[in-house]
Amino acid sequence: MGYTETRIGSLVPVEVFRVPRVTLIARPQFIEPEHLAVQWRGEASDGERIAEFAGRLCYMSQHNPVHRTTAEYLENIKKQGHGSVLEHAVYVLLIEGISRSCSHELVRHRAGFGYSQISQRYVDESHAAFVMPPAVAAMRSSKPTGRPRSRRRRRRTSGRWKG
Numbered sequence: 001m002g003y004t005e006t007r008i009g010s011l012v013p014v015e016v017f018r019v020p021r022v023t024l025i026a027r028p029q030f031i032e033p034e035h036l037a038v039q040w041r042g043e044a045s046d047g048e049r050i051a052e053f054a055g056r057l058c059y060m061s062q063h064n065p066v067h068r069t070t071a072e073y074l075e076n077i078k079k080q081g082h083g084s085v086l087e088h089a090v091y092v093l094l095i096e097g098i099s100r101s102c103s104h105e106l107v108r109h110r111a112g113f114g115y116s117q118i119s120q121r122y123v124d125e126s127h128a129a130f131v132m133p134p135a136v137a138a139m140r141s142s143k144p145t146g147r148p149r150s151r152r153r154r155r156r157t158s159g160r161w162k163g
Contacts, residue, residue: 015129017097018137026092038062042069047089051077054085099131 030046030053032038038056040049041064052070055077056062068076077085095103100120107115118128132140 014127017129017131020095020097023094024091025094028089028091036062039064040070041067042071044070047091048074050089051086054088055082058085096129097131099133
């Protein structure tokens with residue numbers, strides 16, 4: 001995951017991520033209302049039960065007249081395009097070690113997700129970890145082979161640059 005190195009000109013170690021780290025920090029807990037009990041079929045997580053309960057509440061089908069398992073019920077909900085009931089099952093993930101550009105892409109395509117991230121405006125990041133993309137890590141580990149060459153060699157002729 002991350003490792004620690006000392007920044008140039010500083011004795012303070014900083015964590016450097018070479019691969020992302022994802023940690024589950026919260027998950028749904030379903031508490032079934034006594035007055036709206038569902039006749040459950042099959043095993044399911046709390047998140048799946050919440051989604052099924054929300055769907056059954058919409059259609060007032062707590063008695064499970066078709067005798068579907070939770071998995072079958074949720075598959076039918078997806079086929080019917082009633083995906084909004086899936087939004088009730090909320091999992092909270094801590095995602096570390098991704099670039100700012102990656103996090104902005106996640107936020108940009110945020111359908112069904114909520115985000116909070118470190119403020120670059122109000123946070124002193126002198127002790128914050130940073131991401132080292134594989135391409136940069138490869139450049140750091142390889143020795144330079146000399147001066148980089150441009151694709152087009154230029155030469156000066158008669159006071160004008162020619163390509």
